[in-house]
Amino acid sequence: xxxxxxxxxxxxxxxxxxxxxxxxxxxxxxxxxxxxxxxxxxxxxxxxxxxxxxxxxxxxxxxxxxxxxxxxxxxxxxxxxxxxxxxxxxxxxxxxxxxxxxxxxxxxxxxxxxxxxxxxxxxxxxxxxxxxxxxxxxxxxxxxxxxxxxxxxxxxxxxxxxxxxxxxxxxxxxxxxxxxxxxxxxxxxxxxxxxxxxxxxxxxxxxxxxxxxxxxxxxxxxxxxxxxxxxxxxxxxxxxxxxxxxxxxxxxxxxxxxxxxxxxxxxxxxxxxxxxxxxxxxxxxxxxxxxxxxxxxxxxxxxxxxxxxxxxxxxxxxxxxxxxxxxxxxxxxxxxxxxxxxxxxxxxxxxxxxxxxxxxxxxxxxxxxxxxxxxxxxxxxxxxxxxxxxxxxxxxxxxxxxxxxxxxxxxxxxxxxxxxxxxxxxxxxxxxxxxxxxxxxxxxxxxxxxxxxxxxxxxxxxxxxxxxxxxxxxxxxxxxxxxxxxxxxxxxxxxxxxxxxxxxxxxxxxxxxxxxxxxxxxxxxxxxxxxxxxxx
Ligand code: PEP
Ligand code: MG
Numbered sequence: 001x002x003x004x005x006x007x008x009x010x011x012x013x014x015x016x017x018x019x020x021x022x023x024x025x026x027x028x029x030x031x032x033x034x035x036x037x038x039x040x041x042x043x044x045x046x047x048x049x050x051x052x053x054x055x056x057x058x059x060x061x062x063x064x065x066x067x068x069x070x071x072x073x074x075x076x077x078x079x080x081x082x083x084x085x086x087x088x089x090x091x092x093x094x095x096x097x098x099x100x101x102x103x104x105x106x107x108x109x110x111x112x113x114x115x116x117x118x119x120x121x122x123x124x125x126x127x128x129x130x131x132x133x134x135x136x137x138x139x140x141x142x143x144x145x146x147x148x149x150x151x152x153x154x155x156x157x158x159x160x161x162x163x164x165x166x167x168x169x170x171x172x173x174x175x176x177x178x179x180x181x182x183x184x185x186x187x188x189x190x191x192x193x194x195x196x197x198x199x200x201x202x203x204x205x206x207x208x209x210x211x212x213x214x215x216x217x218x219x220x221x222x223x224x225x226x227x228x229x230x231x232x233x234x235x236x237x238x239x240x241x242x243x244x245x246x247x248x249x250x251x252x253x254x255x256x257x258x259x260x261x262x263x264x265x266x267x268x269x270x271x272x273x274x275x276x277x278x279x280x281x282x283x284x285x286x287x288x289x290x291x292x293x294x295x296x297x298x299x300x301x302x303x304x305x306x307x308x309x310x311x312x313x314x315x316x317x318x319x320x321x322x323x324x325x326x327x328x329x330x331x332x333x334x335x336x337x338x339x340x341x342x343x344x345x346x347x348x349x350x351x352x353x354x355x356x357x358x359x360x361x362x363x364x365x366x367x368x369x370x371x372x373x374x375x376x377x378x379x380x381x382x383x384x385x386x387x388x389x390x391x392x393x394x395x396x397x398x399x400x401x402x403x404x405x406x407x408x409x410x411x412x413x414x415x416x417x418x419x420x421x422x423x424x425x426x427x428x429x430x431x432x433x434x435x436x437x438x439x440x441x442x443x444x445x446x447x448x449x450x451x452x453x454x455x456x457x458x459x460x461x462x463x464x465x466x467x468x469x470x471x472x473x474x475x476x477x478x479x480x481x482x483x484x485x486x487x488x489x490x491x492x493x494x495x496x497x498x499x500x501x502x503x504x505x506x507x508x509x510x511x512x513x514x515x516x517x518x519x520x521x522x523x524x525x526x527x528x529x530x531x532x533x534x535x536x
Contacts, residue, residue, distance in 0.1 A: 001240050004214040006189075007463050008234035009172070009200045012209035013249045014187040015240070018225040019165035020218070021176055031105040034096075042096050046089075046103040049143040053083055056139070071311045075132070075304050082129075082136045088114060104144045111137035131305075166227050170218050172199040172210070174301060174339050182206055183278075187229040189236050191218055196449050196460030196469060198338050201499065202298075205279060205521040211236050213463035262529040264289055268511060270529050271327075272522035273497055276302075277315075280322040283522040290327040292445065292519020293388075293497035294319060296372065297333040300341055306368065312375035320383050327386060329445065329495075329519075330376055331424065332369065334390035335361045338461050353459065358391020359401060366404070373408045380418040388445060392423045395436035402440055426450035426498075431479050434486040444487050446515070448498025452476055471500035477513070484514035495519055507532055 034042060057080040065073035082088070088110060095106040111133055118130035162185040169176055172193025188203055188210040195212070203210040209231030221227065221238055228237040228245055237244070264270045271292035272283035276299075280291055299315060300306065307315070319328060335341055336349075336357020349355035362369045379385050387405060392398045402421050409419050423430065423437050426447030430437060438444060448471065453460040455476060458468040470476075480496070487494035495517035500506050502520030507528045510518060520528055 001244065002220060002238040004211075004217050004220075004236045004238075006211045006213035006217075006234050006236065007195060007466060008231055009188070009193070009195055009210035009212045010203040010208055011231045012187075012207065013228070013230050013232065014166065014209045015226070015228045015245050015249060016164065016166045016186045018168050018221045018223060018227050019162045020221070020223050021162070021167050021169040021180075032102040034100050034102055036100065039097055039100070042103045042106075043093055045144060046092060046096070046107070049103070049140055050083060050089065052143050053136075053139050054080055057083065071303060071307060071315070078129075079132050079136050079139075082133055083140065104141050107137060107140050107144065111140070125306075166229055168218055168221050168227070172197055172203075172212050174198045174202070174298075177202040182208075187227070187231070189214060189217055189227065189229055191215055192463060194459065194461045194463045194466050194469070196453065196466075196499065201273075201449075201521070202275065204499075205273065205275065205523060207523045213466075262526055262533065263287070264529055265532050267516060268532060269495075269517045270507075270525050270532075271495070271497075271517060271519040272525055273519050274319075274522070277318050277322050279522060280319050280328070283525070284322060284324050284326070286522060286525050288326070288522060288525045290329075291319075291323055292329055292495050292517060294328055294330045295334065296330055297335055297339055297341075300333060300335075301339060304341075306344075306371075309371050309375045309378075312372060313378045316376055317379055317382075320379055327384075329386040329388050329422070329443075331388045331390050332362055332372055334358050336391075353453070359389050359393065359397055360391070362389070363397070363400060363404075369404065370408060373405050374412065377409055377412050377414055377419060380414045384418050384420065386420045386422065386443070388422045388424055388443075390424050390447070391426060391450065392430045392437065393427050394429050395433040395440070398423050398430075398437050399440060424497075425483050427454050428479070431483060434483055435489070438486045438490040438492060441490075441492060443492050444483065444494045445519070446480065446483055446494065446496040446498060448476070448480075448496055448500045451479065451498065452500075455479065471503060471506070480510070480515065481513045488514055493517060502528055504531065 057076045060076040061073045061080065092106045092110045095101065095110055096103060115130045115133045115137065118126055118133060121127050162180040164184050164186060166187035166189060167180060167185055168189045170191050172188065172190040177199045185208055188208055190212045191214055193199060193212040200210065209229050211229055211231055211234050214236060217236065226239050228240045228248060230248065269289040271290045272279065272288040273293040274280045274283060274291045275295045283291060316330065334357070336355055337353045356364065373387065376385050376387055389398065389401045405419065405421055406416065409416055420442035422441045422443035422445060424445050424447045425431055425434065427450070449460055452469055452471060456468055456473070458465050460469060484494055494515055496510055496515050497519040501510060501518040502524035507518055518528060
């Protein structure tokens with residue numbers, strides 16, 4: 001038995017078989033010249049690969065429609081159409097025949113030409129199609145070459161995307177988290193990725209035991225290896241024997257739900273953070289006091305494309321319905337940092353956490369912003385809607401966003417009182433102008449994950465520097481008190497939606513400094529309430 005010790009990302013213990021995930025993308029294919037006698041063979045390989053990929057995409061379309069939604073599944077059915085496009089396939093066959101090249105290089109060449117053509121188009125939606133063409137090219141070449149990026153279950157006929165398995169990956173990425181079969185993944189083990197990354201948060205909100213920072217683990221296991229993950233201690237054991245498994249995990253199904261019936265103490269709200277309708281349903285089941293943070297960008301990450309106003313509005317409406325009348329704070333898409341949307345083709349940044357993200361991205365993309373705001377404002381026919389701006393850096397930037405939203409509300413002829421706007425305070429500079437920002441907000445919410453990151457110049461996703469990521473630091477607490485005081489002075493509510501709100505011992509301390517709305521992962525709502533009741 002081999003033992004690895006890393007960083008605990010999400011608690012819980014589990015034993016199971018490994019599913020490998022590789023973020024490695026297929027390398028460009030080099031041209032291999034063939035003899036005329038090989039033409040028929042190469043064309044047959046091409047046709048077989050096309051068949052295989054078409055079946056895969058058909059399966060994905062059905063799976064995603066069932067698991068995520070019809071809108072999200074369209075991406076795969078669109079890609080299947082591209083794959084089966086008669087003109088493109090005929091051009092590839094002609095290329096093999098006339099240029100005498102192998103199928104991989106003909107696919108790379110011809111698909112590449114179509115991709116370039118779409119990329120040069122002025123219409124944004126058409127430009128986005130180039131990403132689909134690129135993905136089809138990649139899929140087809142991987143199939144021809146017998147390699148696959150992403151879930152890489154060697155030996156399994158059909159990749160299970162981690163279903164009933166423990167995923168082992170080089171890196172804990174948001175991309176991996178949204179593409180795995182989240183309802184059935186049993187555990188996650190990675191070489192890199194910090195406790196504050198978005199992928200880590202998703203793992204915690206799903207209640208999946210996870211350990212990171214385990215150098216060498218990826219090459220130490222293979223698909224199907226037996227693994228025991230202890231997310232409480234940060235340990236991982238390869239090939240544990242039966243006796244060890246029973247000692248470590250005496251009763252794998254034990255779960256106490258006694259705490260699920262707790263209510264929040266009077267005057268305190270314990271809300272849930274959510275990234276999907278499923279999360280909102282879970283929050284309603286345990287009667288959380290609302291959704292303090294709905295991360296809308298995850299919708300786009302899952303769909304791998306931009307969604308139109310109707311699609312978004314339908315989705316947000318389902319969120320509101322699932323919340324059963326409790327308030328939901330929708331954060332406008334917070335793109336950038338560790339949440340990349342490759343289809344937007346934002347230039348690769350040296351420092352994405354300091355780059356074109358959050359409020360900057362929204363102001364730089366007024367069309368995307370307007371579509372999302374309109375989709376949300378449409379819900380005012382039934383509810384009062386709360387809209388929150390991510391990564392505000394100062395009062396003028398906040399003012400611009402408020403004006404844009406208010407302008408859209410006016411244009412749509414909706415009563416302004418039906419829309420509440422608020423700023424996330426997650427940069428030191430926003431804190432420095434907190435009075436001005438509070439004066440123009442209906443509410444504030446503290447994003448302590450990013451506030452800690454920027455205050456101490458410590459990358460929240462980097463396990464190497466996690467020792468400096470200290471939610472107990474007095475500097476952070478003096479900022480938290482300052483924000484609470486500014487909100488009280490303007491008589492507006494302030495919440496905290498960063499991970500620290502759910503850490504043992506923190507809830508009461510936050511309440512003591514005047515932050516009475518805590519928003520935590522729904523798995524933690526009951527524990528936080530229990531803690532508050534005990535300390536009351
Ligand atoms: C935060 O930064 O604390 C926060 C809640 O936002 P996110 O984790 O999505 O960046
Ligand atoms: Mg943040």
